[in-house]
Amino acid sequence: MEYAAGLCLELGFDGVDINMGCPDRSIEKQGCGAAMIKNPAKAKEIIQAAKRGARMGRVDGIPVSVKTRVGYYQNQLEEWLPAILAEAPAAVTIHARTRQELSKVPADWERIRRAVMIRDELSVDTLIIGNGDVLSLADAHHKAKTYGVDGVMVGRALFGNPWFFNPSKSLPVHLTALPTHGVNRDSITAVKEEEVGVEFVSIPERLRVLVERTRLFVELLPFKNFSIMKKHYKAYVNSFAGAADLRIKLMEADSPLEVEQLVEEYLSAVNINGQ
Numbered sequence: 231m232e233y234a235a236g237l238c239l240e241l242g243f244d245g246v247d248i249n250m251g252c253p254d255r256s257i258e259k260q261g262c263g264a265a266m267i268k269n270p271a272k273a274k275e276i277i278q279a280a281k282r283g284a285r286m287g288r289v290d291g292i293p294v295s296v297k298t299r300v301g302y303y304q305n306q307l308e309e310w311l312p313a314i315l316a317e318a319p320a321a322v323t324i325h326a327r328t329r330q331e332l333s334k335v336p337a338d339w340e341r342i343r344r345a346v347m348i349r350d351e352l353s354v355d356t357l358i359i360g361n362g363d364v365l366s367l368a369d370a371h372h373k374a375k376t377y378g379v380d381g382v383m384v385g386r387a388l389f390g391n392p393w394f395f396n397p398s399k400s401l402p403v404h405l406t407a408l409p410t411h412g413v414n415r416d417s418i419t420a421v422k423e424e425e426v427g428v429e430f431v432s433i434p435e436r437l438r439v440l441v442e443r444t445r446l447f448v449e450l451l452p453f454k455n456f457s458i459m460k461k462h463y464k465a466y467v468n469s470f471a472g473a474a475d476l477r478i479k480l481m482e483a484d485s486p487l488e489v490e491q492l493v494e495e496y497l498s499a500v501n502i503n504g505q
């Protein structure tokens with residue numbers, strides 16, 4: 231970690247974020263990701279090593295932060311968070327679920343409120359960033375204010391939604407990727423679309439951004455397999471007439487040109503061209 235953090239510094243990155251929350255078995259098998267929660271002593275050593283490599287706290291250094299969950303099988307914030315905070319990372323992002331919960335239950339932001347209190351009780355400078363079920367930019371602001379966090383991290387709501395950070399334009403909340411398991415959306419956000427007063431993205435715009443993104447994928451990541459891009463199509467092509475058919479056709483396409491042709495065919499067939 232010391233060497234890797236040093237490389238990040240040398241290569242000009244702005245910081246190093248250590249992932250202590252990933253539930254992927256292949257990562258956990260190595261003792262990494264969420265498995266770190268089971269081994270606070272090792273986690274502390276890892277943070278120390280990264281801080282040395284990143285020269286955190288020195289004028290020529292960069293910050294080291296940690297991203298983690300509230301616990302492994304159950305909520306362990308009371309022990310786990312102080313252990314990390316003892317190493318004074320620049321920030322800790324708390325995903326408000328345990329490893330066992332994966333993303334299958336609503337994120338409990340009261341746990342994040344408690345994380346802020348623990349940080350305050352310990353009088354450390356570490357920033358607390360909340361994560362879990364943030365649906366929109368307005369929702370992010372609302373949660374930041376309600377729970378007193380220093381920042382908010384967004385995950386799945388970005389799928390198929392590069393408009394997320396545009397305050398005046400967005401996908402209707404029911405089109406974003408959350409939640410996955412039949413949770414009532416009204417119970418996880420206090421901010422309703424109508425209150426936000428945003429302009430909703432039209433279907434032609436969604437589809438043309440998908441084409442642009444496909445083009446950029448090939449241009450900027452030529453070494454990646456094209457099938458990786460296809461995984462994202464469902465996030466753009468859903469909840470409108472003919473979406474399922476179009477998706478099936480897109481899965482057969484092998485180039486940005488073919489994707490563009492299919493999209494234009496669809497738009498002229500349904501006679502919506504938009505801008």
Ligand SMILES: Cc1cc2nc3c(=O)[nH]c(=O)nc-3n(C[C@H](O)[C@H](O)[C@H](O)COP(=O)(O)O)c2cc1C
Nearest residue numbers: 249297325333337361362363364383384385386387
């Ligand atoms: C497909 C996928 C890949 C992810 N990869 C990472 C990752 O590489 N690093 C990380 O810190 N979190 C990763 N996460 C977790 C998210 O950052 C986030 O903690 C989680 O999705 C909960 O936030 P959400 O409810 O806003 O989606 C990933 C999540 C998903 C669904």
